[in-house]
Amino acid sequence: MKIKSLLNYKVFTTIIFILLALLIYGGLYHNVKPETYDVELFSVAEKTIRSPKTVEDEAKTEEERKRAVDEVEKVYVFKKEIAQNRISLVTSIFDFVLDMQEDAKSGTPNDSTDASEKQAAPLTHEEKLELLKETLTKNVSEDVTKAIPDQIFSTLLKASNEDLTKAKKEVGKQVEGIMDEKIREDQVSKIKEDIAIKIGNSSISDHLKEAAIALAQYAIVANDIYDPQLTEEQKSYAKENVEPVKILQGQVIVQEGHLIDRETYRQLELLGLLKSNPTVKPYIGLVIFVFMIIGTLYLYFYNMKAPEEKKQNYIFLTSIILIIALVLMNIIGFMRDLQLNNIGYIFPAAMAPMLIRIMMNERFALIITIILSACGSIIFHDHITGTINFEIAIYILFSGLSGVMFLSNRNQRPNILQAGLCAAVVNIMLIFFILFIGGGQFTRIDYLYNVIYAVVSGLSSAVLTMGLLPFFEAGFGLLSTMKLIELSNPNHPLLKKILTEAPGTYHHSVMVANLSEAACEAIGANGLLARVGCYYHDLGKTKRPHYFIENQMNIHNPHDDLSPETSRDIIVAHVTDGVHMLKKNKFPKEIVDIAEQHHGTTLLKYFYYKAKKENEDVLEEDFRYPGPKPQTKEAAVVSIADSVEAAVRSMSHPTHDQIKSLVQNIIQDRLQDEQLNECDITLKELEIIKNIFCETLNGIFHSRIEYPEFKKQKEKKHAISD
Template identity: 65%
Template structure:
């Protein structure tokens, strides 16, 4: 049982959705498995305070959050407390002292006025005592009511009494001295811890003045009271400075490739912590790369799924294309993986030998260009993972660019004809592109390489292009045979006259062979006019009447100098023989394993048409003859190519039966045959539009007019001889 038979057998058990879902799952699982080793970080079985048996480097750049936090806390601790010098405090304290003296003066003035008014009723000594006590009380009341500070409890009563007993001049002089010294001291920065020193300085300055002792004491107390800190600690600003200091600290990082521990060195707590943080311990491996690979695989499968979901073709063909492209993709990734393992064995830059253009060329040849480009992008991404250097980088951008452009070159250079020589030529052109890519990557990187290395890299790039074309040519027949893919190259091979069936057709049925070639000319031209596959139509025409080789004499084009056997046969027997050629041809084609498209054309080129000649012949003998008995079994044409061949087959046979047809007669006949097939419903099951039918008819007329053009009538040779002898003029 061949591969296609296995696939068909699976399809009988699974629905389209289940089968395609299974393919996607298997493809994703294979891709994940192949790439897993390239993303899985290497882990070590290490114990704390053991000796390292090898040098361990960091496989990635990570931030050491603990060290970063420590560095930031240290930076914050280095920030001094922020103090703010408030000049307005000095003015406030001066104003406070000035207000005290003003209240003392006002209290004395009011008390003196009351005493003068009542001096006749009380003695002078008693009045003074009452006045002093009253004034003290009034002063303290005023200070309490008008000053927010608790002055009366801070400054003792004797101080207030001394001020109340002083005369106006002495009070004014004390006031000036206190204010001047307070203002002088408070204009300097005074912090909390320097307050006592500032108070002592004020006291020393006031004590050095010429005031009386009692006033010196009072002035000193007021001066010391006026001194307060004016360079104040600002917690908010300090916190901002600390925060800024933390933000200014660069994160402490363990760089990719950095040595964590040297071989033979002790693994202390700090080293062990770094290994644990990097996920290099078997007891605590990191899962992040595996999750990242899973996301990549999902994106890859999703891209392929979206493409095939939007593909407008039959479900069976979609499945074939999906399975084929998946196999090509996995084969490419496996080759990539093998080369990647060789690179690990100190073969530097051997990634450039990877046949990056192989998969795109195969997919373009057998499927289409769009899928080939999508696959090129996916392979470039896979290559960046497979060929990356685990110490210096996560993915290799150079390799990704190399595979991407090399694959695109393969897609661009594979011509529409896809012959082996053209594929090999495309491989040579890809090699040239690879050389340019290598030069670009090596020169732009500024790497220092020897001449020998440059030669090796160039050799790798040339081998990559040639290997791509060789693998494409070698794998193409296997994929085509296994999946029944009808590529352009396969069609060209089938059109070779040395094919056994065509040789048989030519030797046993030369008339049918000639008819097939003529129909091929008509069909190819018409298919190209409507955008159908002209080459498929031509090759299909070559094989569409292979069934006639079973009974050649029963078909008129092979009846050369013999009697028509149908004249001696009943209509029913003739009908069976004629109809059988479509079925016999399909069987013969399947026997020789020709592509399904060619077999379908052989089966469908007559559709369910009526054998009118034999039907009416039978009807003469029996009026009740059913029409269905004289129709081909079908099916009707399912594709545009089959429909065009059906029409071309009828047109060619009809025109050939005409004697010296004129362009008008040809046009009329073509129109009549086309209308007859339309009315008979022969084109109801294909997507051939009326507009396209008109284009087909027009192209038929042009081709037939070229074949059956009028020729010059040459005179009879005997007449020519007579004229040459001068017998006649």
């Protein structure tokens, strides 16, 4: 703590977070450090080696993809329109020849001849041939004159119309019959031979068969066409559908006594299990993990609305609790060498969350639970370094949450044990959930051991919490809810002292406590702290109880015989005396602050004006409390409640309107006197406080029926006083 006082907040937190990060890294290092082996190619394995993780074997995956691509056949597209085009082409050739034959008989030239040729003599065979070729060149999309020899056209021109017509039909029929079927490029030659045989065996005139065969073979082309684009698409689809080849976590890479061949050696190298080729990825991953933990803690404390000194205590406390939890995890982790299955379930998972819940708050306890469950998943790995045990992570998470939840509304120390028992029950349920959902086969002894682990985990969490709590509270000066409840016990020696020596003050303190607690809870402040602070805020009055009006039971007021200055000193002294007594009894700083600040620097008006009558030169500062002014919302609420309760108690039969006006005036007076300038209370919260005070006071000082006997006595008393 001395070191902490020498360092400012930023330097201290930076040092603590760095040390905590190093300790967490060191605590988890052994569990992520990959186990490497000193093996050589073609040597014999001295032990069975298993994969510590699941990784993709990219070389094997690529090999499988290449094989899948090679297995894809070429994609062909059957185009029916090609058949019709080829039939039309070959019949068109016959039609052009028939047309020329008809023109020759009638003496009418072809439409393609010019005017001068219409008057010419009949064409010779050679001229007909040239004219036919010219006509085909102009009217047919393909240059058939180059593909088909002139001899074929010459034969056609010499044939009769009847033979041509017959040949045309036969060739068209054969071509159509063949082209209706799928023909690939490598089949064309064979099919041309087949069609030549068919036409050769047909009834076509012998002198036309050669020409018919030539035209038919020319018409035969491939109609089942190779499509490179579709083929590539099929290859891509096949490649994408190959599942990545993976080496699974826990998979045996090589059995003990087996030869380490090239494939095995390659897999060991890929997994980073060779000492000659270590991997740094696990260490980088651990650095990222630790950074996330420290970042989470830093952001939480950065956004925490608390004094820097209090933050420092909380940071140091959190670090110690985390380190204790990690040490316990590692100790239990080393016990796995005893061949005890699921020994990790014995870890007191609810300890750290319950400690944080009691000394800080529920929200941060949940954050610590999540952090510990993540750390536990690394430490309690399944005998394979670098793996994550999600089962133990779930176990630690829900066990820690159960401890926090069952403790939420049970803040007394004995209830820690009850929370531990409840956590043990939850642990048993979690273990059976994990065992049953896995569907494994377990003996009765296995179930018995697991139940024992669960019970020990819950009970040890409670025992460690109760054992460590006093040390943390004393060492860090923390004010936990449990500590406040202990201080509120009426059997506490100082409360007994107030009750016996200053009963009026005790009653006043209880009334102020009721007002303060209700108001603080309404504005989100610590109501329990305000209540306990009220119990002790006037402790100093026990030194001279009869000098305070609430303790003057049918006795003469001693202030009537004292000078204003002496009365002032006695009244002011109750604050300093109370603070001294609280510090002597080692009360928490928050309680001492409320006692010290509940009057702020307010003016003792009665004695000031009394002194003013005797001496006009009296200074107002001499009749003010020494302060300091309220620094927290709780101290401000207690300060206002103290004045309000005393003022209302002095009124006879206060009405609702009178109480409301009185509370409003007191709050307004505090504002004008700048007594609330040093705390972060808002005007909206003051309005809420006013309404709560009015509601509570109306309930306390409600009108009561006066019985006749009491009424007569009261009238007699008033008559005597008159």
